[in-house]
Amino acid sequence: MQPLVPGKPPSETRIVVAMSGGVDSSVTAALLKEAGYDVVGITLQLYDHGEAVGRKGACCAGQDIRDARRVAESLGFPHYVLDYESRFRDAVIDDFADSYLRGETPVPCIRCNQTVKFRDLLDTARSLGAEALATGHYLRRAEAAGGRATLHRARDESRDQSYFLFATTAEQADYLRFPLGDMNKDTVRAHAERLALPVATKPDSQDICFVPQGKYHELVAKLRPGAAAAGDIVDLSGAVLGRHEGILRYTIGQRRGIGIGTGEPLYVVRLDPERNRVVVGPREALLVARVTLKEVNWLGDGPLGEAGAEISVKLRSTQGPLPARVFGAADGWAEIELARPEGGVSPGQACVFYDGDRLLGGGWIVATESAARAA
Incomplete structure (x- = not known):
């Protein structure tokens, strides 16, 4: 592993690691500890719905916090849990729901990285005297001329997470570290096994952390009832073809589940929240x-x-x-x-x-x- 802070030995370098309780962030912390760094683990309590519904694999659930703590205890470094639920609700969950009201298709993981994780957590890491904040994201960082950092897609394209980190600023990139950027998932799993981490066999999370079983429309309907109001499905000319049960159930480009048979494939071309309409048309209209x-x-x-x-x-x-x-x-x-x-x-x-x-x-x-x- 290349030194995370040039010119400074690991034993004199404190690194805060953002620990979600999953394999990637756990291996990140373990490898840095193995390399001799002064590691401090931090897990954010964001939204504990996963524990309430008994769902495993949610990045913010209570079980994940316990898993992160178990990893820290097994390797002998301090671990803290910070309650960021109110910040997360304001910056991510409310934005997610409001986005559907506007007829949009949100990407809440980016908002979370942009606000809670890479802004608030980064400030916390600095307050703890850390030289850098490390995460388990699959992204590569390089030192450019003049000492500024540049960010690059992960070596393993199938794991690359650069899309979700586009809002990382130049200042943040200087402070962040991504030790897994040159690895593939098999290598990370092998490290987890070698280091006997308690989460070595834990499956990857697939859902948005605050949406149980991926049923986002149920959450949005609860938070913003207006998004679930029934309305018309119309063609490009405005002619009514059928009815929908809430624009939040539709995304642009969708073909399946529209519920209209016209003899030719129809796609969702546009969402019109002001008139509560779903506009459909042929593929070329997309x-x-x-x-x-x-x-x-x-x-x-x-x-x-x-x-x-x-x-x-x-x-x-x-x-x-x-x-x-x-x-x-x-x-x-x-x-x-x-x-x-x-x-x-x-x-x-x-x-x-x-x-x-x-x-x-x-x-x-x-x-x-x-x-x-x-x-």
């Missing part, structure tokens, strides 16, 4: 050529200006990078011009920028322009 972003975080070497820059973008976490051009604007806004039209692009999701494997930041999608209109 294609967009331009995307408008807000809250843009730019990690490039020079300023992002109106002249535009050639980059690659990911519009979903599971897709490969697409060629595009980004045009900067004032107050954190930007326009993305796609080299070729793309379907299923939804407001509320993230558009993440890359130069090769380097993460250049990204922004939140607020609007799209159809390929037909752009032409």
Whole structure:
């Protein structure tokens, strides 16, 4: 393992590790402890719904806190639990619910990293005298010229989490460390077995931590009843084709579960929260050529200006990078011009920028322009 803080021996270097109770963050803490670092583990109490419903594998559940504590005890380093439930509700859960009211498709894990984890927890790590905050994310960090850090996709593309970390600022990147960025999951599991960690065989979490069994619409309906109100399903001309049971049950690009038979495949093209309508159409109506972003975080070497820059973008976490051009604007806004039209692009999701494997930041999608209109 390369030194986390150049010029300083591990024995004199305190590292705070964000511990979720899962295998990845546990191995991160264990490897740093093995390397001789002064490790302090911190677990955030965010939302304990997992324990209440008896669901395993939720990153914020009570069982996960106990697992993190067991790992720390087995390796002999201090571990603290911080109650961030009110911050998490304000910054993540309420934003998640409000996003559905606006007809968007939110990505709460990014908001959590952007606010609670990489802002509040980072401040806590500094207050404890730590030289760095380490996490179990699959992301690579490198030292660039001038001592500033650059962020890069993980070596194992199947585990890469750079999409979810686009909002990491340059200042935060200087302080953060990602020891698993060059590893694959099999290697991490092997370390967990070798070090006899209590969580070595624990499965990965699949759900959003505060949404039991992935039934997000039930949570949103409880928090924001208006999002579950019935309304019309219409075609592109506005003709009523059927009824829906709440726009929160639909996402742009969805084909299955619309419940309308017209003899040709129909897709959700747009959500209209003001009139409580779901707009459907043929696949070609999904294609967009331009995307408008807000809250843009730019990690490039020079300023992002109106002249535009050639980059690659990911519009979903599971897709490969697409060629595009980004045009900067004032107050954190930007326009993305796609080299070729793309379907299923939804407001509320993230558009993440890359130069090769380097993460250049990204922004939140607020609007799209159809390929037909752009032409």
